Amino acid sequence: EAQVTQNPRYLITVTGKKLTVTCSQNMNHEYMSWYRQDPGLGLRQIYYSMNVEVTDKGDVPEGYKVSRKEKRNFPLILESPSPNQTSLYFCASSLQGYSPLHFGNGTRLTVT
Amino acid sequence: GNSVTQMEGPVTLSEEAFLTINCTYTATGYPSLFWYVQYPGEGLQLLLKATKADDKGSNKGFEATYRKETTSFHLEKGSVQVSDSAVYFCALSAHTDKLIFGTGTRLQVFP
Numbered sequence: 675e676a677q678v679t680q681n682p683r684y685l686i687t688v689t690g691k692k693l694t695v696t697c698s699q700n701m702n703h704e705y706m707s708w709y710r711q712d713p714g715l716g717l718r719q720i721y722y723s724m725n726v727e728v729t730d731k732g733d734v735p736e737g738y739k740v741s742r743k744e745k746r747n748f749p750l751i752l753e754s755p756s757p758n759q760t761s762l763y764f765c766a767s768s769l770q771g772y773s774p775l776h777f778g779n780g781t782r783l784t785v786t
Numbered sequence: 787g788n789s790v791t792q793m794e795g796p797v798t799l800s801e802e803a804f805l806t807i808n809c810t811y812t813a814t815g816y817p818s819l820f821w822y823v824q825y826p827g828e829g830l831q832l833l834l835k836a837t838k839a840d841d842k843g844s845n846k847g848f849e850a851t852y853r854k855e856t857t858s859f860h861l862e863k864g865s866v867q868v869s870d871s872a873v874y875f876c877a878l879s880a881h882t883d884k885l886i887f888g889t890g891t892r893l894q895v896f897p
Contacts, residue, residue: 678829707884716875716889717830732884764829774820775885777829 676701680765680778687755688786695750695781697765705768706748707732707775708740710761717764723748755785788813792876792888799866799895807861807891809850809876817878819843819852819859820885824873833861833874866895 678699687693699706707722709732719732723742737759739751748767752759762782766775793808811817818837822830834843839854848863859876876888 714889717887719884722884766829774832774835775822775830777831779827779829 676776678765678767678776678778680763680781682781683779684782686784686786689756690754693752693755693783695752695763695765695783697748697750697778698746699748699765699767699776700746701767701776702745703767703769703776704745705770705773706742707766708738708748708750709764709766710734711764711780712761720750720763752783755783757785759783760785788817788878788880788886790876790878790886790888792874792891795873795890795892797891797893799893801868801895801897802865803895805861805863805866805870805893807874807876807893809859809861809888811857811859811876811878813857813878813880815880816854817880819850820877820879821848821850821859821861822875822877822887824875824890826872830875866893868895868897871895 681696708720709717711717718734721740723729764780765778768775789812791810820835821833823833824830834845836843836852842851850859850861873890873892875890877885879885
């Protein structure tokens, strides 16, 4: 089954404790992206990757890192999480940047 | 810059009622337009799309027509069901490397 898989689904952590949210797709898509969803703000892009080893900042990249060492994986790293990063995070992929996106089921992160 | 504006929700309807969710956009050139749907506890999934003016996208009884003269892409359904309860996002792609989303509209359908 074609899918984007994120883990974990739920994560509660404390300020400053490094964490990684994994994302993997099995559709051989070139493009991958991370979004955060907050009430009243919709989806905002954090980082995206057009291809392996190519990443770029989205609209809200501060406090986040990504890497794209393999085509299928695109982890999101929070080196020192803060409470304002409490949010619902989505990974998505597509054939190309402007193609329809396939989304994972989300990771709900709470930073206390 | 490019942007999408959606009507605020929630939209509350009885089953079998007619649905309209308004979406207008600002963009240079000729963007592609999309509606995504997010069911509770899930990620977004593509509902329908239109890639040029006057195109009509349709899926699962939902329709939206790309109106360049009014820069709109309103979502409609003739008869909603309880199972249509979800959050609906309008989005555009100006053929760059990103989709721009609206803030989402929650639809609640009651039996």
